Structure formats: structure tokens, C-alpha cells
Amino acid sequence: MATVFGAALVKDKSGMLTIHEEYSPPKLVWKSIDSSINVPIIEIPLDRITNLQATKPSSAKMMLNVITKENETAAPKKNVFAFTHRPTMDNIKGALQQIVARKKTSIQAAQQSISEGGSNTATPSGAPGTPQAQLQQQQAQQQQQQQIVVDDEFLSNLLDSKRLLKNHALQQKVLIENKQLMSTFQEAVMNNGLDPTEFWNTRIHLLRSYAIQHNQRKGPYNVLSTIKPVASSDNQVDVSVTREKIHAIFEQYPIVRKAYDDNVPKLSEGDFWSRFFSSKLFRKLRGEKNYNKVRGDIILDKYLYYDPDFTDDIQGDEDEIGKNKKQKTNEHIDKFIDVFANEEDVSAKYGNAPDMTMRYDKDQDMVSILRDMNRLSKNMLSNATKDKDETLEEEEHEKEDQLAFSDLEEKETTEYNELKVNSNLNIAANLLEKNGAKIDKLQYSKFISNMKSYFDEELDLAETYESEESKKQILEASKEISAAVKLNSKQSRQSWQISKLQGLDSMQMLSSSASSASSSTNITAANNSGNNGAFPTPNSPPIPNASSGSQQDEIIPDFPVPLLENLRLTHSTSIEFLRHFWLHFSSGSKHQVGTLQKLYNSLQKSHQRVDAILKQIEDNPKLCMKAKEVMGPLINSLDKAIQKYEAELYKQANNDNTPNNGLTHKSENNNSSSLNTSFVKTTT
Amino acid sequence: MDEIADRVFQADDVSIAAGSSSTLQAFDESPSSLSLIIDINPLQWFRLKDQIDLKDLSRSICIYLNCHLSLNSSNKVNVLVANNFSDGEENGGSKILFPSIHTKTDEHGSSFGNSQGKNLVNPNMYRQFRFVDEIFLEELHSILQKEPTELNIKNFKNTLSGALSISLSYINKLNLSNDGLLKSRILIISVTDDDSLPYISTMNCIFAAQKMKVPIDVLKLDKKDGVNNSIFLQQATDATNGIFQKITHPKGLVQYLSTSFLIDSNLRSILILPTNFKIDFRSSCFLTKKIIDIGYVCSVCLCILSLIPKNHRCPVCDSKFDDKVIEKLLKKPVVGVSNTNGKKKRKINSVM
Numbered sequence A: 001m002a003t004v005f006g007a008a009l010v011k012d013k014s015g016m017l018t019i020h021e022e023y024s025p026p027k028l029v030w031k032s033i034d035s036s037i038n039v040p041i042i043e044i045p046l047d048r049i050t051n052l053q054a055t056k057p058s059s060a061k062m063m064l065n066v067i068t069k070e071n072e073t074a075a076p077k078k079n080v081f082a083f084t085h086r087p088t089m090d091n092i093k094g095a096l097q098q099i100v101a102r103k104k105t106s107i108q109a110a111q112q113s114i115s116e117g118g119s120n121t122a123t124p125s126g127a128p129g130t131p132q133a134q135l136q137q138q139q140a141q142q143q144q145q146q147q148i149v150v151d152d153e154f155l156s157n158l159l160d161s162k163r164l165l166k167n168h169a170l171q172q173k174v175l176i177e178n179k180q181l182m183s184t185f186q187e188a189v190m191n192n193g194l195d196p197t198e199f200w201n202t203r204i205h206l207l208r209s210y211a212i213q214h215n216q217r218k219g220p221y222n223v224l225s226t227i228k229p230v231a232s233s234d235n236q237v238d239v240s241v242t243r244e245k246i247h248a249i250f251e252q253y254p255i256v257r258k259a260y261d262d263n264v265p266k267l268s269e270g271d272f273w274s275r276f277f278s279s280k281l282f283r284k285l286r287g288e289k290n291y292n293k294v295r296g297d298i299i300l301d302k303y304l305y306y307d308p309d310f311t312d313d314i315q316g317d318e319d320e321i322g323k324n325k326k327q328k329t330n331e332h333i334d335k336f337i338d339v340f341a342n343e344e345d346v347s348a349k350y351g352n353a354p355d356m357t358m359r360y361d362k363d364q365d366m367v368s369i370l371r372d373m374n375r376l377s378k379n380m381l382s383n384a385t386k387d388k389d390e391t392l393e394e395e396e397h398e399k400e401d402q403l404a405f406s407d408l409e410e411k412e413t414t415e416y417n418e419l420k421v422n423s424n425l426n427i428a429a430n431l432l433e434k435n436g437a438k439i440d441k442l443q444y445s446k447f448i449s450n451m452k453s454y455f456d457e458e459l460d461l462a463e464t465y466e467s468e469e470s471k472k473q474i475l476e477a478s479k480e481i482s483a484a485v486k487l488n489s490k491q492s493r494q495s496w497q498i499s500k501l502q503g504l505d506s507m508q509m510l511s512s513s514a515s516s517a518s519s520s521t522n523i524t525a526a527n528n529s530g531n532n533g534a535f536p537t538p539n540s541p542p543i544p545n546a547s548s549g550s551q552q553d554e555i556i557p558d559f560p561v562p563l564l565e566n567l568r569l570t571h572s573t574s575i576e577f578l579r580h581f582w583l584h585f586s587s588g589s590k591h592q593v594g595t596l597q598k599l600y601n602s603l604q605k606s607h608q609r610v611d612a613i614l615k616q617i618e619d620n621p622k623l624c625m626k627a628k629e630v631m632g633p634l635i636n637s638l639d640k641a642i643q644k645y646e647a648e649l650y651k652q653a654n655n656d657n658t659p660n661n662g663l664t665h666k667s668e669n670n671n672s673s674s675l676n677t678s679f680v681k682t683t684t
Numbered sequence B: 001m002d003e004i005a006d007r008v009f010q011a012d013d014v015s016i017a018a019g020s021s022s023t024l025q026a027f028d029e030s031p032s033s034l035s036l037i038i039d040i041n042p043l044q045w046f047r048l049k050d051q052i053d054l055k056d057l058s059r060s061i062c063i064y065l066n067c068h069l070s071l072n073s074s075n076k077v078n079v080l081v082a083n084n085f086s087d088g089e090e091n092g093g094s095k096i097l098f099p100s101i102h103t104k105t106d107e108h109g110s111s112f113g114n115s116q117g118k119n120l121v122n123p124n125m126y127r128q129f130r131f132v133d134e135i136f137l138e139e140l141h142s143i144l145q146k147e148p149t150e151l152n153i154k155n156f157k158n159t160l161s162g163a164l165s166i167s168l169s170y171i172n173k174l175n176l177s178n179d180g181l182l183k184s185r186i187l188i189i190s191v192t193d194d195d196s197l198p199y200i201s202t203m204n205c206i207f208a209a210q211k212m213k214v215p216i217d218v219l220k221l222d223k224k225d226g227v228n229n230s231i232f233l234q235q236a237t238d239a240t241n242g243i244f245q246k247i248t249h250p251k252g253l254v255q256y257l258s259t260s261f262l263i264d265s266n267l268r269s270i271l272i273l274p275t276n277f278k279i280d281f282r283s284s285c286f287l288t289k290k291i292i293d294i295g296y297v298c299s300v301c302l303c304i305l306s307l308i309p310k311n312h313r314c315p316v317c318d319s320k321f322d323d324k325v326i327e328k329l330l331k332k333p334v335v336g337v338s339n340t341n342g343k344k345k346r347k348i349n350s351v352m
């Protein structure tokens, strides 16, 4: 980046105005051109600037007023520069604005890093480069690795089913995040005495996935891409960087650490970062394409030309970096993948031309960005899996793998297990066995004979609609179809609303297709018999509307919300009990007897709850019917489970040589009466 | 509108240049093929004789076919019967009625009329319609002639899955010769309960149709008080975005055909379909053929059983079941009484 300078007049004396950014703080210096006159040099340290004024672009005069303050209490001092060339002035003005903005930012950044770093240290990661800091870093890494091991152990412990069942804190968290589960839990466990272990036993997968979800560690990510300088209204660049981010930047971009080490004692911490975020270096490392078009930063941008893989091994003095650069170009590149080598042996004229990354002479900036990104990815990966050192053999093997054309290799064929399907099972059952018995054979023969003469005479298609009965039934059919569509549209209201949003009234579509269909039938019919106006079309295209469930609508409007909620809760609780019931019922374990009995009681209570709700709405037959319909499957399931249990109980009691034994056993239970009544039910 | 049209085509994998007018145009003009399968189970038709007969059905079908043909000049139809008896030779089984393999006339139809030279439909009918209708009626007539009048037939089976296979093959052939531009659908006019169908073949047909994106519609004719037992067919419509309607007004059949069952497969994703049945997702036992709600599933071939086979082998794929698992499955529930050895089979795994 070139130093910004330009001709400017101070008190009618011409001179040269220069901004020296390499100093910290940067300086604005004006020197008279005419050395014969003794005009004092004006030097303005730019951290003193409090205000900047310039004449409007429309004005003929071109003046720049730089207002400075010696210190907080001093009176502002004006420094007026006059220009003869507006672009010169604008250039200087722009540079000053940026520096002033950076200054403000750096103050903020410094404050932030102080507050975040706490009392420990204001500089991120100690002062990297110093032996002490290196030690600190090593310790930190070790700690991190230990943490990983601990985490793994911790996780495998965590995922163990038994431990999951004991982890009440985890269970609580899951419940808090899942409201529906919470209400089931409250109903089934808290209100109806289901054993919480029972409850969780069927939901271990939930606990497990929650535990995994919340114990995942974040891998490394391209930290610079997450930093987005925002230009605020007052020409200020707002950047927020946390200590962690700074640490990550150093880890991922050794070059930044190098720059930091080189400059920070000279520059202030905050100044370094604000310079960094407005530098070309920052933009390039972030992977921006047009990094060269920004003004950049004179101090940090020289690091653009350093080896980005700069590491601690090479002590950072300028000469050595130069050497390193040379080394880099002499580096041995495998001929097989050497793009430069390709140039010597061009097999096809445009072989690599379409792929910009493979061209040696095009858009170096772009390629170098890509390389940077690749390098970064490599760094991140190698940081992520710091596993054992590869042996030479493995390395060799890896190299071979890289060079192999894997896409040219033969594909492995999938092997299948042959299933020998018993085709005897795939035969249709004989219909006569099932249906034939009750049929009057004589009538049947007559019917078949009659059928054989169906088409002896010309078929009059008009007969489909001419009779009164046909007309009536066609009308009924049309009503039925409309009703089905209405019902289905209500049931899929979501999809309905979507289609409505898309500006298409699906019912109109249907009715138009329906009417076009019936009109074409009319043509056929007319051809046939000359009769017009044959088919009754649906009276008026019914347009179902989510809100207008009124008129002659057969569908009962939606349930009142509290009732619906009530039904839902009862439903989910009952399902919960059913689930556990079948689980234990099927286990065949003697140890489950007690649990099973409790569950049986819970099922009966569930049944009573359903009945109670239905009873509540008895006075509204329509609603009651609808509720019965939606709860039907649940009632069936409950009945089935209860019935199964009772049948089993009855059977086992009867098989027992001393049936009384069973009864006494049961009478210990306070629910014996209900059991006895159910016995009556099953036996009758 | 554009979005909807686009969506339809995305769903159907048809590559047509984007842009609303062209897609809509293609959408409007793309021809479709209709395969109609008629279940002619005489036992059921005998039961239905007071409400509707095959003659009534044929009238409505003629109108229906004409409707379909009139919607687009390139539309195609294909009519099949699922016959219930088979003599193991030429007669019986599932057959294609249209296009006919017997009528060797050209499309300009020099041989209209049945074998006796009579007209089967009004001779003034539009030629294209008449051509299709007459061949359909003629072929149906000749199939009915072969129907045994006596009831004591050995092989009297539901051949619907065979008819479905044939019609899917036909559609596949059409697709190959039309670059997939022809949209096809199948309508089954069913009178027989389908629990007698061979499970594997039927399910294979359903999955094939699903994969081919061919909607299967089902029109079930049943007695008013008939207990609907069309589990396979309901599942078929559900899986293929088809329409299932149980017909309660047989005399109004033409209304169902010309509205519900005239919905082109292109329009399925837009319209709310008039299916009037709640789909029963239960399955039937491979051994007993009974519909079950709780049963066993073979982990190898997924066949469904209501009981554990005695030889502990899968009846379909012959896989040996793990003894330990069987032992576990055979454990009886222990309830109330603790010292029990009851002999009860237990149920697992909801199949639903």
C-alpha cells in the first residue's frame, strides 16, 4: 500500500501533506516545499484527532479542517489545509477517516479484550512467542486432550441404559424441552402412579439422543469467516472479537501470530486488531476474492507475501523469512501432480485450460485464495485428529492412494442373499369355498345364461340416466362425491391452505373438471338419443372454506378446544399405559406379575376416564358421536388389552388346582371387586 | 399457477422447458392412458343382481371410455377383465378386452358390429368412440359365453392381481414407446372382497405401480349392507395416490365414473380426492389368510404370520427362526396367579 500524500496549502504556503501510517500512532505531516522559507513542519499524531471537516463537493473552495486536542482537557486546535485538486483532498480525507475510525474501534477492542480477559491478562493467550506463553499453550493443549478423553469416557457412561435411567437431571431436562412428553409424564407418572423407571424404560432412545446432542463438542471452524466487520453510520468499523476467537485465529493462521509477535509491543493490542481487520491480509485469509481492492494496512499487509504456513520453528526475522520463501520454491513436488511440469508436456492443447485452478498463469490471486482455503482445511483437520504419528509405510501407502485413479477401478458388485420364496403360499384362495355354499344353484345357472345374452341387442347408453331411479341416484352420487371431497379437504386442511395460498381453488378445479366431464358425457348421450340436459351436475360448486363449516354441512364443526385437549391427554396417557402393559404382558416373566396388575388397573381407569369424557358431552349427540369416533380405536385397544388380561387370569385361575388360591391372592389387592366383576363379564 | 404447474412436473419427473406457458400447455395437452380392470366374478354379480348387472355397468363404462377419449385426441384406453374361473387352457383367467387381439380390423373399422353383424351401440356414435366401445362389448360378450353355468368349478379364484400385472405391463410398454410422456392410471371396478388375493403378487403390483407413478383407483360395488373387505385395494389406492370409493348408488354409477374417476394423474397433487373410505392398514396372515391386527413378522422376508409355524421355519422364505427368539416368543404371559403354566400363545409386534 502506498503512503497517502498530496499537495496542500497551509496559510497560502504550498507544501506536501503525508500520512505516515507506519508509526504508532499514525501521523499526518505537512512540510513546506519551498525550503528557502522557514515554515514549521506540522505534525499531527492522528490519535489526537477529534473532528474532521471538509468543504462540500459543490463548493469551489477545497479545505480540510483537522481538529485535534492535546489531551482531554485541552482546547481544540484547528489545522486548516487548502487543496487545489479535489481528488487529492478526497484521498487524504478518506485515509484520515479510516484511521480515525480504526482508532475508535481499537479503543473498543482493547476495552473488550480487557473485560473478557479478566484480571489474568489483557493480551490474548498470554504473549505468544515468549517461552512462558508457549508453556501455557502446551498446558492448554494437554488439558484439551485430557478433556477429550474424559468426555469420551463420560459419554459412554452417559449412554449406558442403566445410567440413563438413573440420570434424573437429564430426564428432567428432556421433560422440560418436550411439553407433550411432560404432560404425558404428569398424567401417567405423577397422577396415575406409573413407575417413572417404567416410563423412561420405553424412552431410552430419547434420553440417549438428548445426552448425545448436548454433549457434542464443537470442532474447529474457519474463525475468520465468522468475523464480519460492520461499517456503522459514523464511519466506524465495528468488530467484536472474543478471546477464544483470537486464540483460534492464532492457531489457524500462524502468520497472524507472527504479525502479532512482531508488532504488538510496538502497536497497542487494540490497534493491532483494528489494523488487522482493515488489512488486505485479513481479507485474503478470509478468502475474499477482491482483497486487493481495499485500502489495507501498511504494516500488516507486508505479511501477505510471507509464507502462510509460517511456524514457530523459524524465528521471525525478516531475512530468514526471505530464505524460507526461497526454500518454498525449491521444494520438491511430485512430478505426477506438478502443474508446472504439465506445461512441459502438454498432451492436449487445452487440457487444463477450463479449470482455473489447474492453470499456472491465470489469476494467481484466486488460486492463492483457494490454496489458502485448502491449507486451512488441512490445518483444521490435522488439529482435529491429532492421532498417532504415521509410519513411513503408511505415508507411502497414502501417497499411492492419492495417485490412484480410483474411478477407473472396477466396481464391486453387490452380493445378494437369495430368498427361496415358497410360491405355494402365493396363491389365491378358492372363492367357492368361502362364498359358494349359500348360493341357489338353479338360480345361479339361470343368471349366467341370462348374462350370456346381455349384448345380443344394441346397448342404449341413454338408459344410464333416463329412468327416475337413475336420476335420483345420480343426484345422490354427486352429493356423496362432494361430501367426500369436503370431508377430505377438512382433514387435509393444511394442504388445502397451501393450495389456496398458491392461488388455486382446488374445489373449483374439481367442479370444473366434473362439469367438463359431464358435458362430454352429454355429447355422447346426445349422439346416442338426441336427448339433452342429461346429467344433473352438482347443484352449485361447493367451495369448502375452513371457516364456513356451516350451511348444509354434514361435518360437525371442530371440537371445543378444552374438550380436544382433554381427549388428547387421555389418549396419550392411555397409550402410555397400553405400551407398558403389552411390554410386560408379553415378557412372560414372573417378576412382572405385580407391575402387570397395576397396569391392568391403570388401563381400567383409563377406560373410565374415556367414558367420563364421553358422558360429559352426552347432551350434544353430534359432538358425542364424533368424539366416540375419534376415541374408537383407543377404546378398542383398551378393551382388547383388558380382555386379554382377564382371559389369561381366568384361564390361569381355572388351570390352578386350587382356584381359591388365586382369589385369595387377589383379595389382597384393593381392586378385587372390580376383578371379580370382570370375571363375570368374561364368563357370561 | 406457475408454481403449481412446476410442482406437478417436478413430482412427475417430466423434463419440459421451464416457463409457465410452456409447462401449462404441456400440462394441458399431455395425453393420458386409462387402464380399466373389470372384476366379473359371477358369484358377486349374482348377489348384486337386484341392484346392478354387468349390462348396466357396461353402459356406464362405454360412456366413461368415451369421456376419457374425448378429453384429448391422443388419449388411450385399455380394458381388462379379471375372470374367476380358469380351465387351465385358453379360457378364463385375466384377459385384455381392448385393444383386442382377436379383432383384426384396422382403425377405420370395416368390421363394426358383432359377429352376427348387429350393432352393439348406436351406429351414429362418433367413430373413435364406437370403435372402442364395440370391441370392448364384443370381447366381453365372448368371454361371458365361456362362463360355466354350473357352480361346481374347481378353480374359482380371484385373478385381480393377474389383471393388475397385465395392465402394469401394458402401461410399461406404452411408457417405453412414448418416452414417459404418457401419464397412466388404472381403475379397478371391483365386486369381490380381496382377502382371497395372493398377498405377494398383489403387494408386488402395488409397489410396482407406486414406483411407476401409476395411480390405482378403485370403485367398489357392494351390497348396501355389505361389509367392505378391500384391504389390499385400499392400501393400493393409498400407496399410489389413487381414489377409493365404495359405491352406494349403483344406478348413479356414471356420475362416479365421470367425476371422481376422471381425474387425470397429473392433477392428483392439486385436487382433493373424493376417497370415501378410511384406509385399513392391517394385513393378512400368510398361512391362515385371516386379517390380523397383532402378529409375527419374519425378519428376513417380512411375511406376516398369526402363529408360529411348528417347524420353526418361515413358510415363505424357509429361513430358520432363532430358537432363543422362539422360546422367548412362546413364553406365556404371567398374570395374577404366580405359579402358572398356562398354555396360551402370546402376541407380539403390532403389525400396524
Ligand SMILES: [Zn+2]
Pocket (backbone or CB within 6 Å): B298, B299, B300, B301, B302, B303, B314, B315, B316, B317, B318, B319
Ligand atoms: Zn421369511
